[in-house]
Structure formats: structure tokens, C-alpha cells
Amino acid sequence: MNKSDAYNLKYHITPPYGLLNDPNGLAFFKGQYHVFHQWNPGGTEHRNKCWGHAVSSDLVHWHRKGIALEPSEWYDKDGIYSGGGAVHNDKLYLFYTGNVVRADGVKESYQCAAVSEDGESFYKMGPLFEHPTGYTRHVRDPKVWKDQRGNWWLIVGAQREDLTGDTLVYKSEDLSSWTCLGSFLEHDDAFGFMWECPDVLQFLENDVFVFSPQGLSEAGENYKNPNQSGYITGKITETGKFEGKLSEFKELDRGFDFYAPQSFEAGGRTIMFGWMSAMTEEAERAVPTVQEGWIHALTLPREIEWTDGVLVQKPLRELQSLRLDGIQGDIQQNDVWLLPSLQAELIIRFSKLAGNFRMVVRDTVQIEYDREHNSLTVWRTNWLTNEQEYRKAVLTHRLSELQMFIESSSLEVFVNEGEEVFSLRYFLEDIVQRSVLLEAGGNEGKVSIYQLQECVE
Template sequence: MNKSDAYNLKYHITPPYGLLNDPNGLAYFNHQYHVFYQWNPKGTEHKNKCWGHVVSSDLVHWQRKSVALEPSEWYDKDGIYSGGGIVHNEKLYLFYTGNVIRDDGVKESYQCAAISEDGEYFQKIGPLFEHPKGYTRHVRDPKVWRDQHGNWWLIVGAQREDLTGDTLIYKSKNLSEWECQGSFVDHDHQFGYMWECPDVLHFAENDVFVFSPQGLPERGEYYKNPNQSGYIVGKLSNTGKFNGNLSDFKELDRGFDFYAPQSFKVNDRTIMFGWMSAMNEEAERAVPTIQEGWIHALTLPREVVLMNGVLYQKPLPELQLLRLDDMHYKGEIQNNSEWLLPSTQAELIVHFSLLTENFKMIIRDAVQIDYDWEQNSLTVWRTNWLTGEREYRKATLNNKLAEMQIFIESSSLELFVNEGEEVFSLRYFIEDADQRNVLLEAGDNVGEVRMYQLQECVG
């Protein structure tokens, strides 16, 4: 089946067909950026998981490669699940979770590794350590890094036998012999029933623990999605423990569709991808692209920086390479302004030089952004494709709103607020591929709008 212009994403990473979920194995190797992702090439259900693979020299133009990892051994025969990547001794190492369903129906998981000299063909080396005692089979998503003393560390998401979430930390001198150091964070085990996709970001002033806890109860405008992704700021100790407080957990993305983020460091930059999107099964089955034989996408890559204890996610400067020719439009904000996007692949930048009242922006008659001046809050609305009802996500800003940078596709939108202070990622679906109107009811607010047409970049 062909992807229709109504829904196809042309500058985001999508599966060629089938189902995509978590970004995996992010690495810079042999002068190329490598992005792997969970992929079911046989259908649009969460089965038959292997690792899809794309490469790029600029983080913008992506080339598809052959499947990197697929079930083949006793320890991964029922699925290659998520994990990370590292480069060591001019080889690319991938760490993943092997999923096994025994003949008696019992499910098991194994933390495994594979090695490549060319970044394309991988040799599996099997399980790295025994399953930890006191934990259910839900132990997965290994992420590895090396400290300044030459020690290797591996964290893995876990569920204790009392059905509470946790993350375990392992230590190694040689990448083959691993010793469990216990829980990564000391806590009372009252923070969700499973922690997925753990990651550690290292900055000069502090370290950041990123993870995706499942089962958090909704709290005001927080934790409204089926599963959450967020972070706490703290310090890594020499013993492998992370000193941070779960009560300081902050969501990474305030939109509808962001989950299972993973980062990698290239030179001095920390770059992150996320998955659009985790949703309940009924909503997922109703996504229109299933009729075309594919579903889901990765977010655009974001540079992550830590400022005053807050992670900012900034659109990469490389994303300017997406822009076709010159600026499509530049103009002053009027009381009621209406524009026509150059195509359904567009970038829209709104800069406010004077903001004194509320405003409303409607994009393609599908996504609405409301600003409340007194609350200094943004509310993003869309229509739920399953129920047909309007739904929203809302964030109150720490700083006065100055800029919105919006990346628009035919069925996705990523809104970066104040250079990444807050981000809203979402999918939306309308059948009219020719609907390109943008309406801004700006009142007496003063500012400028710039608009660019963006190109297709995933081969």
C-alpha cells in the first residue's frame, strides 16, 4: 500500500510499512548518525519486533538500511526489544532485550548485546547476565555508558515482584562481565508499576535521569497521557547510585504523543528522539494510517540542554536544512491574520515583541493553540480520531511567552515554546490534504511571523 498525502510524514522517520515504536541504539559511528527503532515489518500490531535502521550524515536526510536485528536465537526468539548503543574500539555495540515465550506459556526476558564492525551487520553475543532475583519478567531496555574512570555502567527498566517500578544499575570493567549494584534510585516504590526506557544525561552542572514510568495517576494538568516520560535532576555517585528525588519528576513533553525517549552524545551535544506515539489499544487500532499498512513515527531530533534545573529541548540547527529555497513568508502580526501554508510540510515561527493579551491560533482547522495572558499558559487542542471529541493539553510557562516554533506535517505537529522551555508533540488526522489555512486571532499583540516550506528527507 502507498502512503497517502493526507497522512504521510515526509521529514520524520516512519516505518516503510508496519509498526514503529521506540527509538533505539542511537549512535554516531563511521561518520554517520545511526537511528534504530522498534519495528514490526509484518503488521501494525505490537508483535514480531525487530530493529529497523536508518542512517544520516546531517540528522536531516535519512537513508533506510536493512533490518539490523531480528529474532533468531533461543534468547530473543519472540522479539528484539528496546535498548541503546555505544561505540568502543571502532565497533558499534547494540544492547537490547530478548523476549521469549516458552512452550508452557511462561514469558522471559534477557539483556543481550550484538557487535558490528561496519554499522550494518551485527553479530549477537547473547545474554549478559542472569535475570535479577525479586523482579518479574518485565526487565528491559538496557542503556550503557562509560564513566571517566573507564568503568561501564548499564541501567535497565524493571518491575519488582510486588508490581512496582524500578531501575537497576550494573557495573562492568570489560562489557562482558556485569555485576548488579541494586536499584539506581533509592525510593519508596510508589511511582508507577513499571519504569521503561531509562537513560542518563550528563551535563557539567548535574546529571539527569530520564525514564518512562507507567501507571502514574493523573494530577491536574500532568500525567494525562496513557504513559509518561520525564526526568529528575541529580548526581551520579561513584557507586552507581543516582542521588535525586522522584518528587521533582518533570514531564519532558506536554503534548499528546511523546514516549520512550532516548539520547546520545555527539561531541558536546546531547541529542534526543522520542516516539510519536504511545496510546491505548482502541485508539491505536483507529489510527487511519493502519488502512495504508503503517503506523507511528519518531519525533524530530532535539538538542537537550540543562538550564537552571530544567531540561530545554531545542530544534537542532541542522533542521534548517529542511527549508526549501528562501523564506516563504514574512510579515507582521495583525489583529486577525490568516495565512496559507506553502504545503503540508512547513515550519512556522511566531515571535512576539509585545504580548499584552490572550490569543488563539488555528492550524489546518485541526490544531488550536490558546494563550492565556494572565496565567501565562498555553493550551493545545485537537480532535480525538476515535471519539470525535475535542481534547487538550495545557502547560503554564515559567517565562513570558516570546516565541513559538512549529513544525507541521500532514498528520503531526511539534510545537517548541521559548526555544524549548516546553514542547508539545502530537498526531492529528484530517482527510483534506489541501487544507493549509492558519488563522491567528492576535488582538493587539505585536510580533512577526515567518514561514518556510520543508522538504521530504526520509528515503
């Protein structure tokens, strides 16, 4: 089957066919950026998981390389699940969870590693350590980093036997012998039933623990997605423990479709990708691209910074190289702009913010700003129920800028240079509809619109 122009994404990483999920093994190795991801090349269901692989020399133009890791051994025969990457001694190491279903139906998981000298062919090293006691078989998604003293650390998402979420931490001096040091964050709280895809971001001011808890109850405008991804700030001690408060957990992305983010360090920057999906199984089965034989995408790469006590996510500056033709103009009282194509970037910079305003993108996604509460609300039409649904964020600073990356079936909205981000999928069969409506409400400013080029092959 071919991807239709109505839904195909041309500057995001998507699978050529089949199902894509979590970003994995992010690394800069031998002059290339490597992005791996969960991939079922045999269908659009969550089965037969391999690691797909894409490479780039500039973080913008991507070349798909096919399958990097696939089930082949007793310890990963039923799926190569998520994990991270690390470069050491001129080799690329991948850490992953091997999924096993025994003949008697019992399910097991093993934390494993594979190594490569060329970044394309990988030798599997097998399981790294025994399954921890006190935990169910739901232990997965190892992420590894090296500290300034030369120690290696590994954290892995877990579920305790009382069915509450946790993250375990391990220490090593050689990437092969690992010692378990217990919970990464000491806590007695029931904060979801499983913590997936743990990660660590390190800045001069503090450290950031990123993870994706499953099973959080909706709380006001928070935790409205089926599963969440967020972070808490604190410090990693010399003993490998993270000191922070679960009560300060904050969602990374305020949109509908963001999960399982992973970061890596490159050129002095912290760069993150996420999986652009947070759907129920029923909604996933109804995604129109399933009929075309593919589903899901990764977000654009984001540079993560800690600025004035706020974690900000900025679209990489390299993405500006995608810009083709552009138009600029002033905001009028009521404007209708026509996108140059279904691959576009739109930037609004406000010089005067006098009142509320409303935007409508392609007659499908609506963005509302409430000046009194300094809040931004994004609405879309649910493709399963055909009903309107929303996500909302109260901004820390007065709204000054919206930067939107628009594709035929995706939208990423960066607010105030990444103070908040809304990521979402939407599905509109009409490829002619390219309008953006702004009811300005007396606000003033400048708008720029660029056509973006295709960059994934």
C-alpha cells in the same frame, strides 16, 4: 499499499510499512548517525519486534537500511525489544532485551548484546547476565554509557515483585562481565507499576535521570497520557547510584504523543529522539494510517541543554537546511496564513504580549495562550471519539516565541526555544486545508513560514 499525502510524513522517520515504536541504539559511528527503532515489518500490531535502522550524515536526511536485528536465537526468539548503543574500540555495540515465550507459556526476558564492525551486520553476543532476583520478568530496555574513569554502566527498566517500578544499575570494565549494584534510585515509593526506557543525561551542573513510568494516576494537568515520559535531576555517585527525588519528576513533553525517548552524545551535544505516540490500544487501532499498512513515527531530533536551571529541548539547527521558500511578515490583529505545503515550519516571535490569543492550525489543532496564568493549551480532535481534548502547560518565562514543525499528520511545538514542547499526531483527510489562523488579541511581533523539503528515503 502506498502512503497517502493526507497522512504521510516526509521529514520524520517513519516505517516504510508496518509498525514503528521506540527509538533504539542511537549512535555516531564511522562518520554516520545511526538511529534504530522498534519495528514490526509484518503488520501494524505490537508483535514480531525487530530493530529497524536508518542512517544519516547530517541528522536531517535519512536513508532506511532495513532490519538490523531480528529474532533468531533461543534468548530472543519472540522479539528484539528496546535498548541502547555504544561505540568502543571501533565497534558498534547494541544492547537489547530478548523476549521469550516458552512452550509452557511462561514469558522470560534476557538482556543481550550484539556487535558490528561496519554498522550494518551484527554478531549476537547473547545474554549478559542472569535475571535479577526480586523482579518479575518485566526487566527491559538496557542503556549503556562510559564514565570519565573508564567504567561502563548499564541501567535497565524493571518491575519489582510487589508490582512497582524500578531501574537497576550494573557496572562493567569490559562491556561483557556485569555486576548488579541494585536499584539505580533508592526509593520506597509506588511510582507506577513499571519503569521503561531509562536514560541518563549528564551536564556540568547536574545529571538527569530520564525514564517512562507506566501506571501514574492523572494529577491536575499532569500525567494525562496513557503512559508518561519524564525526568528528575540529581547526581550520579561514584558507586553508580542516582541521588534525586521522585517527587520532582517532570514530564519531558506536554503534548499528546511522546514516549520512550532516548539520547546520545555526538559532537559535544546531547541529542534526543522520542516515539511520537502515547495512545491507548483502541485509539491506536483507529489511526487512519493502519488502513495504509503503516503506523507511527519518531520525533524530530532535539538538542537537550541545561540552561538557567531548566532542561530545554531545541530543534537541531541542522533542520534549517530543510527550508525552501519562506515568507516573513508582521502580526496583524487577525491573520490567516496559507502554509506553502503540508511540510512547513512556522515561527512567531512576539515583541509585545498584551493579551490572550488563539491559533488554529489546518482547522484541526487549536493553540490558546492565557496571559494572566502564562499558560499554553493545545487542543485537537480525537480521531477515535471525534471529541476535543487538550494538554496544558504553565510556562516558567513569559511567552516570547513559538516554533512549529507542521506535517500532514504531525505537529511539534517548541515554546520559548524549548522551555516546553508539545508533540502530537492529528489526522485530516483534506489535503487542501493548509490555513493557519491567528486571533492576535492586540499582540505584536513577526512571523516566518518556510516550506520544508522531503528528507527520508
